[in-house]
Structure formats: structure tokens, C-alpha cells
Amino acid sequence: MTARPETAETAETAETYEPTETYEPTGRTVPTRSRERARYDRATVHAILDQAYVCHLGFVRDGAPVVLPTLYARVGETLYVHGSTGSRPLLAAGKADPGLPVCLTVTHVDGLVLARSAFHHSINYRSVIVHGTAYQVTDEDERRTALDALVDHVVPGRSADCRPANARELAATAVIRVDLAEVSAKLRAGGPNDDPEDLDLPYWSGVVPVAPVHGTPVPADGLAPGTAAPDYLAAL
């Protein structure tokens, strides 16, 4: 977690200073139901964000909602998303002043929960919902940092083992940032919550675990001679 001193008074203790261990709940981040599933601590939120790399980015266009899957990366208390300079949400984030309101959601499915009753069937999951404003990143150093993070978020270590973006590629790439401020996690874990009167019913009940698995890497045609699969792929 990045220390983020907010004032000069705290700067001297920046290395160890944590302004707060939790995100402040708001009207938008307190769920109307299953409040016991909500979490606001940064450690839980960061862990969920760091394990995934595809989010669903929501914004409003012509009054209607749009939800697009896209890659993201976290750097400290900021999420970065990138895309073509011609993509609609990225254009909108550049044009809008002050920024484009977005909702960015990340979800892991961990298991299928089968209860004796249809009603208590459920999913074990961990999700994070970020409400905020997307801004185009124009600072070139921050853009480079974000683009490296986007590569490393998918395959840790990869950004140092490929050709960096050149000027033309950088010019074609838009980067937007969303600060982590109005944020909540929500999660369900464990077995089914069957009603006591259903426990003797003759139906199997339990959890089927689910997890994404990486397969054997498939090399592209024409790799340069001697180019072996790097160690960071095995670490996936």
C-alpha cells in the first residue's frame, strides 16, 4: 500500500503513514442488502483488484448506461485503463470537464453454492466496485508508468521483457485514471445457508469450487532462435 501523506504535517512520517486503513463508506458504497458481505478495508480491496486484470467499466452515454470489459492496473490508490485514442469512453474522459463519471467493477467467481432449496443457491465471489471520475492522463511519465503497470498486471515482469512503446504507439494510446476513494468490496464465502427444516431433504448440497487456470503457453510462429518461455510464465 502506498503511503499517501495529505499534508505537510504528516510528510515527515510518509514512509509509515497510513491516512486510513479503510475507504470511507458512502451512500453509494453501502449496499441495501447483505451488508454483512461488504468490506471497506484497503487490504481486501487491493487484493481483489490485484488478482484480476479485466474489469467492467460503466459510464453513461446519451443518458443510457454502457458497460465495457477492459484491462486495468492498480498503482497505489489509482486504477489505470488504456485504449485507443479513438475509443469512445477515453474520448469522453478527455472531453468531459471535470472528467467522466464511471463505475468500475471487478469480480472473481470462487464457487457455485448448491443448497437443498432453490432459493438458497448462490455464488461464492469477491468483487470490488469503484465509483469515481475518469480523467485522461497527459503527463508522459505517468503514462509510461501506467502502461508498464497494465502489462505487468496481467503478466508480472513482462514489461521489462518486451519492446517498449515507441513515440507513434504512445501517441495512439490514451490512458485514463480513476482514483480509489469511493470503493467497496463485497464477498461471499463458505457453504450453503440452508434453512434448518430443509437439512434432511435428500438433495446434495455443497460448494463446487471455480477458479481460472492458465494452460500451457503456445509460442507464436517464428520466434527468434533460442527464445525460451520465460520464467515469469511458469509463475502464473
Added chain:
Amino acid sequence: MTARPETAETAETAETYEPTETYEPTGRTVPTRSRERARYDRATVHAILDQAYVCHLGFVRDGAPVVLPTLYARVGETLYVHGSTGSRPLLAAGKADPGLPVCLTVTHVDGLVLARSAFHHSINYRSVIVHGTAYQVTDEDERRTALDALVDHVVPGRSADCRPANARELAATAVIRVDLAEVSAKLRAGGPNDDPEDLDLPYWSGVVPVAPVHGTPVPADGLAPGTAAPDYLAAL
């Protein structure tokens, strides 16, 4: 695919009648970029929808976007989502007239695409984006059909092998429907698209396949004696 005769004239050929094999592209479903990745044929869209069970449902609340992960099921040309009668989007779908504008997105990640250049890194994926209007389902037969479909969409065959919802549970459950009309799929497959001048660079390039995998089912405590894991779990 469900045959959907639209007029009396076509009803006599309902069993084989297909009004169209594709969804009509609209301004919202034609992407601004990577148009070669877009698909509108129902077979592709249905296959992507039927393989997943968690979607990301977007709607607008107080002018801002909200994106929630939720279960869904497809029945013919309709998607169903359910939840507590107290949940915000479901309440909104009931109150809004004529319905609640939504965007419902389903995404499969199939592979990590590592190119010689950072710029050409990508993800192999298949996604469907549905723009439409959510309506509360009030017809009891349709509600039952939808709730069974929601269980069977996650675990095919399960709805017939658990206790059906009782009157109290049905009263606590809201069901919304979104018809498949303004729909597109988008997909990327295959290897990296490296620039020709990068092919001799000494970086590994290729695809790391990704897929969700089901683990060994974990039975709940206190299963009734003789309750074995059903065959439909093995079929997952």
C-alpha cells in the same frame, strides 16, 4: 434458438421459422474500433451467453453509472436476472415506466496474448453487450420459468433436484427481463499481431490460454444419509 413467429402469417411454420439469424446492428452496437471483432449472429451471441452465468449489469442512478455483478440466464431471446425485492436495480426496474435502461455485459477471458512489443499485448476474449430495457416480471409462470432457468444456467439439471421455491420465497424474489434485440458480440482469438520489424526481437511471444476450471465438489455438513454427488456435477 427459440422460434419466434411475429405474426399470424408465420405461425404455421413456427417450428422452423427464424425471423433472422442476426441481430440488427445499431449505432450503439457497432464499435468505433476493431470492427472486425464484432459479431451479430445469434448463434455466436447465444453460445457466449450460455457458457457464462455472471454478467455485469449497468444502469444509471442519480445520473451516475452503476455496474453490479449478478447471475443471469437466457431463455430464447430473453435474459433474466433476479434478486431481492429490496435490491436497488430491481426496485428501479419496477418503478420506472417504461422500464429501466440497462447494459448487460458478459465476458469470457480465453488467453493472454504476449507480443514482442508492449503495444501489441492483448487478451483473447469473447464478450456480449446487450443494450435494452429491464422490466419486472409479474406473470407467475414466467417467474417460475425464469427462476428455474437461473438455477439450471449455473448447474444444468439442478432445478429438478432441489426443493422448489415456496410462496414466501417467491414473494421475496424479484425477476427482471431484458429482451435480446440490440445485441453484439465481440471477440479476439489467435496469436499476437506483432509488427514485421519486431519479429526478430529476442522476446518470447505467444498465447497463455486461460479458462475457468471446476474443482472437486465440497459437500455441506449433515447431508442426509445416502446423498451422493449427483451426475450433473461431474458433467460440469
